[in-house]
Amino acid sequence: MSRGGHVGAGGGDPDDVRAGATLLSDSITEVAVTRLRHAVAAAAGAAGLAGDALEDFVLAVHELVTNVMRHGGGSGRLRLLRDAVSLSCQVTDDGPGTEHVPMALPQPRTPGHRGLWLAQQLTDSLAFDSGPHGTTATVTARLPGVQSSG
Incomplete structure (x- = not known):
C-alpha cells in the first residue's frame, strides 16, 4: 500500500494515451467534495486502477481536496489525467x-x-507548484500491467 515517489504526467483514454487526455475536470466546492470522491473513484477504476491501488489513489486525492477546503481558500479545480503508464490528479x-x-x-x-x-x-508521487494565486498538488499512480517506455 505504501509507495511514495516522484510526479508523472497524465491524461487519456486507451485509444489516445500518447497525446494524453483529461478524464475528469471539475470545480472543488464544499458541496462537491463527496461527489468528486465518487467521480474520481469511477474514472480511476475505468482507467485500470483496482483494489488497494484504487482505494489508495482515491484517498490521496480526497486528502488533497479536503486541504483545499481547509487551507486553500475553500475552492479550486480538480483534473484527472491519464497517459500510457499512469494516472495523475491535479488539485489546484x-x-x-x-x-x-x-x-x-x-x-x-x-x-x-x-x-x-x-x-x-499512498501514491507513486506527490508534487507541488505554488505561487501567489494558489497551489497545485499532483498525485500520480502507475497503472497496473503497463511498462514505461523510458
Whole structure:
C-alpha cells in the first residue's frame, strides 16, 4: 500500500494515451467534495486502477481536496489525467500560495496535518507548484500491467 515517489504526467483514454487526455475536470466546492470522491473513484477504476491501488489513489486525492477546503481558500479545480503508464490528479486551490509545503509526518500528539504525508505514502508521487494565486498538488499512480517506455 505504501509507495511514495516522484510526479508523472497524465491524461487519456486507451485509444489516445500518447497525446494524453483529461478524464475528469471539475470545480472543488464544499458541496462537491463527496461527489468528486465518487467521480474520481469511477474514472480511476475505468482507467485500470483496482483494489488497494484504487482505494489508495482515491484517498490521496480526497486528502488533497479536503486541504483545499481547509487551507486553500475553500475552492479550486480538480483534473484527472491519464497517459500510457499512469494516472495523475491535479488539485489546484485558489489560496494565497505557500513557500513551504509540510510533507513530514507530524509528531504523534500534534492534531491534524497528516493529509499530505498520507497522500505521498499512498501514491507513486506527490508534487507541488505554488505561487501567489494558489497551489497545485499532483498525485500520480502507475497503472497496473503497463511498462514505461523510458
